[in-house]
């Protein structure tokens with residue numbers, strides 16, 4: 001067998017230049033190609049579902065090919081974003097967004113600008129220099145004023161261009177699996193910052209509007225939902241499940257999404273971001289970490305000796321990390337337990353998932369998934385290696401699949 005390689009074409013990095021798929025970067029987003037390969041053999045009457053939809057990659061690939069697809073996601077910002085990314089836009093929406101961008105003249109952004117609202121982010125000056133922040137705040141204010149004049153859809157296109165601009169001109173460096181700040185000397189100092197930021201917003205707007213013209217013929221519905229409770233999901237009778245749940249690797253989605261969430265009003269204090277991370281499967285940021293210390297298992301995994309053995313091994317080094325892993329698999333257990341309520345007999349399920357390693361203990365997520373899936377009516381489970389995730393040869397991404405039988 002050949003050795004797995006990192007295969008960039010299967011990751012979010014490949015999505016950046018791919019029309020709507022490149023609208024917003026989320027590190028754990030999977031590559032469009034993964035979904036395309038899984039949808040290839042679908043038939044016209046398939047109804048697709050993604051219970052951990054993130055930026056809506058599955059929904060967009062499905063709808064572009066004419067399939068109906070339901071997406072479920074816990075994070076309200078991602079629910080909004082996936083909806084905006086997967087809908088069909090009218091030429092009126094697109095014109096209205098372009099009109100707004102055309103109307104921005106960089107001469108009007110000469111400093112000092114009148115003081116405008118800025119998001120209540122901790123240490124905001126680490127994110128943006130004062131000049132950049134003032135320009136962003138002014139664009140944001142004008143965008144808000146435009147809301148009453150134009151369709152919500154047009155404003156969504158502008159919001160996405162705004163998200164691209166605010167991250168492009170921030171000091172955050174995404175060279176890490178989460179993020180860090182550029183050192184001061186690395187921050188570019190540009191003479192004509194106002195013009196550069198405005199031009200960049202206009203460019204984003206133009207590109208996004210071009211992408212928005214692309215047809216999406218399938219119907220996508222996006223639900224704000226906790227996928228540990230699939231029995232309470234809005235839809236039923238799905239025939240093809242394609243998803244990538246959180247990995248047990250202590251990655252925080254909120255951490256990376258914070259700047260967008262603060263600007264667009266989905267967050268207004270640090271405590272709430274910790275609360276959201278605690279509700280997300282695999283979240284461990286802020287308050288979530290201290291809550292983990294007091295967390296006690298519900299006992300769902302009593303039939304899963306292998307998982308419990310792994311938890312025990314990790315516990316010898318760190319009881320807190322052992323709780324993290326234990327909770328992660330209990331949460332995923334709850335998800336699998338609800339699947340029979342929403343799948344049609346014969347449905348195919350596909351989970352893209354990574355393993356992890358704590359100290360010298362490998363957590364074989366893929367085989368733990370197979371075991372939990374089999375307990376809940378999914379037969380003929382199998383695992384394929386998709387790619388190597390990093391320079392560490394033991395960290396891999398897998399596709400775990402199976403067929404649901406009533």
Ligand SMILES: C[S@@+](CC[C@H](N)C(=O)[O-])C[C@H]1O[C@@H](n2cnc3c(N)ncnc32)[C@H](O)[C@@H]1O
Nearest residue numbers: 028029030052054055057074226227246280281
């Ligand atoms: C690996 S990401 C999915 C990325 C997605 N495939 C994409 O291409 O953008 C996992 C997602 O699961 C969401 N999530 C975490 N816990 C959840 C829960 N209990 N219910 C629903 N979604 C959840 C996270 O917010 C995150 O967006």
